[in-house]
Amino acid sequence: MRPFVHIIRLLLILGSALPFTTHAQKETVLGLEGDWYVFSLKHFKSSFRHELGLSMFSHFYRSPDQAIHYEVDDGIAYPQPVYNRGFGLMSLHYEPRFRLIEYRNWASLSLDVPLVWSLSLVDLTTEDGFRYSADTVSTAAFNAGIFAVERETGLGLGHLEAGAMLSINLWQGATYENTFPLGLSIGAGVHRMFAPVQMNFIAGYERVEYQEFTAWWTPVSRLSLHYRGVVLSYTIGVNPTLVYYESLNSKRAVYTNTYNRFSLSLRIGR
Amino acid sequence: MSKRIWKYAFSSALVLITLSGCIEEKNLRPFILPELVNTPNYLVESFPGDSVLLIAAEGGILTRYADDRQYAFTVSNYPVLDQIDPTDVEVLYSGANETFWLRSDSLIITFSRERISNYRDTTAFYRPTRFYFDYCLSDDGVLHRIDYYNEIWDPQSGSFLSDYFLAIHRFEPSGSGLWESVETELSVRSDLLSSPNAVFKGDELLILTNPSYHVSSFRSGEVVAEEIPRESTFDQVVDPVWNTDDVIYGLPSEPAFFSPFDAIIELPLVAENSQRLRLESACSPSADVIGPVKVLKWTDQEAVVYVQYFTNQLTTANEVVGYIYTYGLKDGSCDINSVQSDPILLPFSNAIRDVALLNTELYIGTESGLLVYDFATLTMVPYLKNLFDEETR
Numbered sequence A: 001m002r003p004f005v006h007i008i009r010l011l012l013i014l015g016s017a018l019p020f021t022t023h024a025q026k027e028t029v030l031g032l033e034g035d036w037y038v039f040s041l042k043h044f045k046s047s048f049r050h051e052l053g054l055s056m057f058s059h060f061y062r063s064p065d066q067a068i069h070y071e072v073d074d075g076i077a078y079p080q081p082v083y084n085r086g087f088g089l090m091s092l093h094y095e096p097r098f099r100l101i102e103y104r105n106w107a108s109l110s111l112d113v114p115l116v117w118s119l120s121l122v123d124l125t126t127e128d129g130f131r132y133s134a135d136t137v138s139t140a141a142f143n144a145g146i147f148a149v150e151r152e153t154g155l156g157l158g159h160l161e162a163g164a165m166l167s168i169n170l171w172q173g174a175t176y177e178n179t180f181p182l183g184l185s186i187g188a189g190v191h192r193m194f195a196p197v198q199m200n201f202i203a204g205y206e207r208v209e210y211q212e213f214t215a216w217w218t219p220v221s222r223l224s225l226h227y228r229g230v231v232l233s234y235t236i237g238v239n240p241t242l243v244y245y246e247s248l249n250s251k252r253a254v255y256t257n258t259y260n261r262f263s264l265s266l267r268i269g270r
Numbered sequence B: 001m002s003k004r005i006w007k008y009a010f011s012s013a014l015v016l017i018t019l020s021g022c023i024e025e026k027n028l029r030p031f032i033l034p035e036l037v038n039t040p041n042y043l044v045e046s047f048p049g050d051s052v053l054l055i056a057a058e059g060g061i062l063t064r065y066a067d068d069r070q071y072a073f074t075v076s077n078y079p080v081l082d083q084i085d086p087t088d089v090e091v092l093y094s095g096a097n098e099t100f101w102l103r104s105d106s107l108i109i110t111f112s113r114e115r116i117s118n119y120r121d122t123t124a125f126y127r128p129t130r131f132y133f134d135y136c137l138s139d140d141g142v143l144h145r146i147d148y149y150n151e152i153w154d155p156q157s158g159s160f161l162s163d164y165f166l167a168i169h170r171f172e173p174s175g176s177g178l179w180e181s182v183e184t185e186l187s188v189r190s191d192l193l194s195s196p197n198a199v200f201k202g203d204e205l206l207i208l209t210n211p212s213y214h215v216s217s218f219r220s221g222e223v224v225a226e227e228i229p230r231e232s233t234f235d236q237v238v239d240p241v242w243n244t245d246d247v248i249y250g251l252p253s254e255p256a257f258f259s260p261f262d263a264i265i266e267l268p269l270v271a272e273n274s275q276r277l278r279l280e281s282a283c284s285p286s287a288d289v290i291g292p293v294k295v296l297k298w299t300d301q302e303a304v305v306y307v308q309y310f311t312n313q314l315t316t317a318n319e320v321v322g323y324i325y326t327y328g329l330k331d332g333s334c335d336i337n338s339v340q341s342d343p344i345l346l347p348f349s350n351a352i353r354d355v356a357l358l359n360t361e362l363y364i365g366t367e368s369g370l371l372v373y374d375f376a377t378l379t380m381v382p383y384l385k386n387l388f389d390e391e392t393r
Helices: A002-020 A023-030 A041-047 A139-143 A207-213 B002-020 B079-083 B279-283 B383-392
Strands: A036-038 A048-062 A067-073 A076-103 A107-112 A115-125 A156-171 A182-194 A215-227 A230-237 A241-247 A250-256 A258-268 B024-027 B041-047 B052-057 B060-064 B070-074 B090-094 B099-104 B107-112 B115-120 B133-137 B143-153 B162-174 B177-189 B197-201 B204-208 B212-217 B224-228 B238-242 B247-251 B263-268 B275-278 B291-298 B302-308 B320-328 B334-340 B352-358 B361-366 B369-374 B379-382
Touching: A041 A048, A041 A076, A048 A115, A048 A230, A067 B383, A076 A156, A076 A241, A076 A250, A076 A258, A107 A182, A139 B379, A139 B383, A156 A215, A215 A258, B041 B090, B041 B361, B041 B369, B052 B090, B052 B099, B052 B361, B052 B369, B079 B107, B090 B133, B099 B133, B133 B197, B143 B177, B143 B197, B177 B212, B177 B224, B197 B238, B204 B238, B204 B247, B275 B279, B279 B320, B279 B334, B291 B352, B302 B352, B320 B352, B369 B383, B379 B383
Parallel strands: A241 B024, B041 B352
Antiparallel strands: A036 A076, A048 A076, A048 A258, A067 A076, A076 A107, A076 A115, A107 A156, A115 A156, A156 A182, A182 A215, A215 A230, A230 A258, A241 A250, B041 B052, B052 B060, B060 B070, B090 B099, B099 B107, B107 B115, B133 B143, B143 B162, B162 B177, B197 B204, B204 B212, B212 B224, B238 B247, B247 B263, B263 B275, B291 B302, B302 B320, B320 B334, B352 B361, B361 B369, B369 B379
């Protein structure tokens, strides 16, 4: 439910930004007749565009806190959030965009479906680098003072994302007809994350053991700048959680449920 | 034109900043996980009326209150705890000030929430009767010691008998000592000398010796007391409890593991006509039990006692390692519950050092740590694991 609240908020905020687009501007910049167009399969070609993109070393995420690790010291258990975190070495994305509503030839509202494959290093960890294990501690071990099991290596490699975003597009790329070289898109939506794609089979980690930690939703927003067929985008998680905790008597805080990605895309077609 | 574009870019950035400002906050709070309960436990004492628990282990002391708050006092933080003699520990509790009193020989330690105080009692009590004393708490939570302070022989009496006089000491630490003493005229004949046992009810104090005294006032220094007439043979009443019907219940001897008692002493206050309520006649125990070794809980209607039972063999699943008798004080009824072992957690039943009852759970102090036996589910779990699971559920 929460992502939809964010989308509505986004639209309201964007609505307040529209007065920047004056009537005079529309005529001088674009100089075309005003009209509304709604997505139609009959004119699919003009209502659809897609992009291929790439991110290099600029794609990071943290899942919402998915478990708690307890650091026990001197009779006190200090809970610490555990999250799935990934660092993308290289991410490729393909993104079909459906123009749902178009206004004249310079603005549109589109439904974007980003599909991302990332060669990333994925782990399930705390801020201090404790590698959380799904293995439970036996009663005998617990009695011997072992309160948690730690994995020795990373959880796996690669992650996938599939998202749905609503974007407001202006000028370049906003409509099929627009030929202005510069463009701007602002969007918001949700991504479904799947991480890792490949479990660390060398260490023998089984997906079934970590099922609850390997998929989640994250709400995001995105700002894209277009120059002709090139799109530079920054996507950010919009609902991070700041978790306060204590670690051996020091106050700490860590952000979870974060998402950051810079990407460079090439538009395919118009 | 380019100016307008910057305007758009600026407003878009503003939107992004606004959106990314939807930060939720969450707090994770530490909780106590007293590892000291995994060290050998030599004392587990509960006060079911107040729902509190004290565990004395090799690693320190753990106290637990009715609100489930726990306080761990480790030996590393409080080295004085290392001076406790495990074979001579007495624990008292007062709900009036939420304070545990732990006495081990001359060492007196008080535990309140998060606070510990200790005193070394170097008072020179009357030497000839130094083994005859009792400690009890008044209703306002102050420790009292009852003992003898003097012996007087009357050469005109024509006998070799003398009188020993009782003293009441109230714990009032000051520069001059730990006690404020009231010396009374209440006496016990030397041939009837026994250790006094005392219990408070409001401002009244009952000193059970031979004879017994009902002290209605002593704090002003002036002692108002009356002797309780005795109609039967003398019975010592150890660890007395004073119930609402003005009947005193207690044990015939100091309870300890491996030294069972066979009866409960009932003593009506109006006339000292004590009765022995024999447990074995009501409860018909298994032939192999050692016998009742500890009263876990007193109420006006019943006494709940732990009956020790062990073998030197390895335990098996669901093997009985002890019994709980619920003895009806009024009607002599007896309800028996067994404590069944978990062979992994408690491979030898003789590893049990002490037990205490709180609600439906039996806390079992063993050589390897504290276990909890739940009478509702008939399962045994390590205390620490149980606590961890509760906190993280």
